[in-house]
Amino acid sequence: MKAAVLRSSRAALRPCTCRHLVGRSYSSTESSPESKVAILGAAGGIGQPLALLMKLNPLISSLSLYDIANTPGVAADVSHINSRAQVAGYAGEEQLGEALDGSDIVIIPAGVPRKPGMTRDDLFKINAGIVKSLCTAIAKYCPNALVNMISNPVNSTVPIAAEVFKKAGTFDERKLFGVTTLDVVRAKTFYAGKVKVPVAEVNVPVVGGHAGITILPLFSQAAPKSSNLSDDDIKALTKRTQDGGTEVVEAKAGKGSATLSMAYAGAVFADACLKGLNGVPDIVECSFVQSSITDLPFFASKARKEWRGGSLWIGSSFRL
Numbered sequence: 001m002k003a004a005v006l007r008s009s010r011a012a013l014r015p016c017t018c019r020h021l022v023g024r025s026y027s028s029t030e031s032s033p034e035s036k037v038a039i040l041g042a043a044g045g046i047g048q049p050l051a052l053l054m055k056l057n058p059l060i061s062s063l064s065l066y067d068i069a070n071t072p073g074v075a076a077d078v079s080h081i082n083s084r085a086q087v088a089g090y091a092g093e094e095q096l097g098e099a100l101d102g103s104d105i106v107i108i109p110a111g112v113p114r115k116p117g118m119t120r121d122d123l124f125k126i127n128a129g130i131v132k133s134l135c136t137a138i139a140k141y142c143p144n145a146l147v148n149m150i151s152n153p154v155n156s157t158v159p160i161a162a163e164v165f166k167k168a169g170t171f172d173e174r175k176l177f178g179v180t181t182l183d184v185v186r187a188k189t190f191y192a193g194k195v196k197v198p199v200a201e202v203n204v205p206v207v208g209g210h211a212g213i214t215i216l217p218l219f220s221q222a223a224p225k226s227s228n229l230s231d232d233d234i235k236a237l238t239k240r241t242q243d244g245g246t247e248v249v250e251a252k253a254g255k256g257s258a259t260l261s262m263a264y265a266g267a268v269f270a271d272a273c274l275k276g277l278n279g280v281p282d283i284v285e286c287s288f289v290q291s292s293i294t295d296l297p298f299f300a301s302k303a304r305k306e307w308r309g310g311s312l313w314i315g316s317s318f319r320l
């Protein structure tokens with residue numbers, strides 16, 4: 001396939017030599033370090049609004065938008081926004097290497113979404129192959145990047161990515177995250193609505209995985225605490241959080257699954273990764289990672305993102 005590459009016309013920022021944060025180079029014209037973020041599946045329902053939100057993130061200097069088709073249009077559109085990141089669109093497999101080259105973070109929302117009546121597992125056959133080939137390219141072109149996996153079923157696509165990276169000799173458990181932030185976003189929204197507290201003040205850890213009953217919101221650890229939540233209230237909040245994805249799939253009636261709320265959640269998670277890479281302390285987000293907290297090899301829990309001596313450290317500050 002012949003594919004076009006589009007770059008925004010802004011001249012490339014030249015990094016200067018000041019390096020007060022470990023391992024990051026700074027541009028002479030911007031106060032934040034240089035960071036390249038690539039989105040794979042950037043022309044899709046999640047990819048487009050996620051590209052918009054990433055373009056608004058001042059920590060990003062280079063935004064690489066890759067899909068099998070339609071990325072030149074998305075990149076041209078997003079590149080006109082007067083924010084820092086320079087945008088480049090890549091379409092077609094022959095441009096995947098260039099899209100990934102030098103990326104600090106790769107976000108993957110590539111793959112098919114659910115339709116009513118399907119489970120996330122029904123997506124496995126198609127999405128497993130897509131994730132496998134994208135991760136093979138990541139191992140080749142940006143083996144040190146953090147990988148934020150959105151494609152479903154997350155409970156399977158993350159272990160697939162881990163196996164691909166192990167085979168390539170690039171696996172680092174501290175750099176592979178299944179994005180479960182949407183579960184946290186939903187739990188916060190539903191809890192705030194029930195308890196009648198400002199949603200901006202709410203925090204709810206969500207552990208386990210990202211499908212049905214594996215999504216386990218810990219309302220017992222929610223902040224601010226509520227003294228008048230009954231067991232039935234907690235059961236109902238838990239069920240609504242677990243069924244949040246299906247609620248959207250059914251409301252969209254065959255036109256896909258959550259895209260806008262997922263783009264928001266993906267942007268929140270990517271921002272946490274960028275801050276962690278930039279040395280901001282105490283950045284903690286729940287995500288689905290390789291884990292020794294339970295007998296399961298992968299488990300979503302609070303993951304701390306900090307740049308420690310040249311590598312990202314994930315602390316397991318999780319308690320039941």
Ligand SMILES: NC(=O)c1ccc[n+]([C@@H]2O[C@H](COP(=O)([O-])OP(=O)(O)OC[C@H]3O[C@@H](n4cnc5c(N)ncnc54)[C@H](O)[C@@H]3O)[C@@H](O)[C@H]2O)c1
Nearest residue numbers: 041043044045046067068110111112113150151152182262
């Ligand atoms: N983790 C979560 O919480 C969460 C939330 C919502 C959706 N999802 C998942 O995200 C995925 C994408 O959802 P969507 O609504 O954006 O779907 P979509 O169909 O709108 O977009 C998917 C995009 O992926 C692209 N694509 C397909 N194969 C590709 C490849 N080999 N390389 C690059 N791009 C490729 C398609 O061209 C399309 O543009 C689905 O698997 C969905 O289940 C996960």
Ligand SMILES: O=C(O)C[C@H](O)C(=O)O
Nearest residue numbers: 114152244245246257258
């Ligand atoms: O439910 C889906 O299929 C998409 C996503 O996993 C979600 O939780 O919204």
